[in-house]
Amino acid sequence: MTVKPILALDIMGGDEGPAVTIPAAALARMRYPEMRFRLYGDETVIRSALSSYPDLAAEAEIIHTDVEVLGTDKPSQILRSARKSSIGLAVGGVKAGEAHAAVSAGNTGALMALAKIGLRTMPGITRPALAALLPTMKSDVVMLDLGANAECDDENLSQFAVMGAAFARIVLGIDRPSVAILNIGEEELKGTDDHKEAADALRAVDLDFTYAGFVEGDKIGRGEVDVIVSDGFSGNIALKAIEGTARLVVELLRRAFRANLWSILGFIMSKRVLSSLRAHLDPNAHNGAVFLGLNGIVVKSHGSANVEGFANAIGVAHDLVADNIQQRIADDLARFNDQRLSAKEQQAAAE
The missing domain is CATH 3.40.50.10950 (Rossmann fold)
Structure with a gap:
């Protein structure tokens, strides 16, 4: 260096x-x-x-x-x-x-x-994007925009994809990351005109990433793609929903393991697994959002x-x-x- x-x-x-x-x-x-x-x-x-x-x-x-x-x-x-x-x-x-x-x-x-x-x-x-790493079932995923732009057109989304892929190659060490656009369905006919036009633009080029199509919100945590592109409005809502769900799961587990003696014994026996889960979901391990x-x-x-x-x-x-x-x-x-x-x-x- x-x-x-x-x-x-x-x-x-x-x-x-x-x-x-x-x-x-x-x-x-x-x-x-x-x-x-x-x-x-x-x-x-x-x-x-x-x-x-x-x-x-x-x-x-x-x-x-x-x-x-x-x-x-x-x-x-x-x-x-x-x-x-x-x-x-x-x-x-x-x-x-x-x-x-x-x-x-x-x-x-x-x-x-x-x-x-x-x-x-x-x-x-045309517009910067806020990008960050989110934990998934496999490895981390880069997601952008997470709140810098409430409204985005197809050009913004296409540029976010290019920037997100460059970010992923550095922070995730992936030579050719896969990129998807967050949408209300995986079918090509779903979404707004901006979603469809951005998808057409990404599909037509050959760069150091693979365009993987549309992805729905419930697929974010699966880790099937490396970069997820969104407008800032939807991206921020998705981010807050993910963070809130993680806190909900942790709290429900905490209550369940304190319910009775058998629950406490179950907690002791599964402490190592729960510690691993906590470490995986710890926001400190994925800290550092970037204005690209x-x-x-x-x-x-x-x-x-x-x-x-x-x-x-x-x-x-x-x-x-x-x-x-x-x-x-x-x-x-x-x-x-x-x-x-x-x-x-x-x-x-x-x-």
């Missing part, structure tokens, strides 16, 4: 702030010794937290700000003050070329707005992420920088547009 990633970290973001983000940065640096950090937040608080991590302190640069964006802040409040906050300055560091990527567990709306306005979309990308399609890398961590979870989000940012996700998307999009134009010209000539 020729690039030594410099990451801009919003230290004050998340439920626990520096109590999580500082030890997570130290853990991530142990995993990736070549990585460097710019730490944004209250300098006094950061230096106090760094006292337990001298190796990190020796390599990290602190950029002070006492402006914070709270999770309860409204969009109108955010845009007035967020640029001077730890979350805003972290994104600004990427825009200024001082860092290769930004990572924050702060206010999602603020991060999304600042990233869109500050970094803008890459040439040829921007002129810069921005990773969103769960606000409730623990040290391991935030370190995993930092790891996602590291891998995207190391494997040059921006250039991969640009190259794949150029090939996609060339092939789509050629297909349209051939169809027009045939008619």
Whole structure:
């Protein structure tokens, strides 16, 4: 790897702030010794937290700000003050070329707005998409968009597919991922015109992914495809439904195993299996959603992420920088547009 990633970290973001983000940065640096950090937040608080991590302190640069964006802040409040906050300055560091990527567990709306306005979309990308990993019966699946765009046309969906496939090749290590579009049915006649036109466009090109058709919501967890493409409205609803169902299952199991003595004995006997299930469903193990399609890398961590979870989000940012996700998307999009134009010209000539 020729690039030594410099990451801009919003230290004050998340439920626990520096109590999580500082030890997570130290853990991530142990995993990736070549990585460097710019730490944004209250300098006094950061230096106090760094006292337990001298190796990190020796390599990290602190950029002070006492402006914070709270999770309860409204969009109108955010845009007035967020640029001077730890979350805003972290994104600004990427825009200024001082860092290769930004990572924050702060206010999602603020991060999304600042990233869109500050970094803008890459040439040829009409809208960015929020992508993340979700657990399935087999392996993780990349899903996008998860809430950045409520409405999407066929061009947006096609671009999401190209970006999602590039993301999957890096984070999942799959040379030729399979890509499907979330729909109300698997039949080609199902869905809106935008769904059908996006499917036609993806079917007509030959890139480093395989178009697998439509997939229904109940198939997301099966792991039959590597990338699932959706508009942000449907994708966010699907994501929240999956998260809610996982919490429901865990709670029902907890109640069932506490029902009586025999249930408690059953819990003891199946503890290893349940621990494996919990680990598989743990959001910290899949932490690190990414805004794809921007002129810069921005990773969103769960606000409730623990040290391991935030370190995993930092790891996602590291891998995207190391494997040059921006250039991969640009190259794949150029090939996609060339092939789509050629297909349209051939169809027009045939008619």
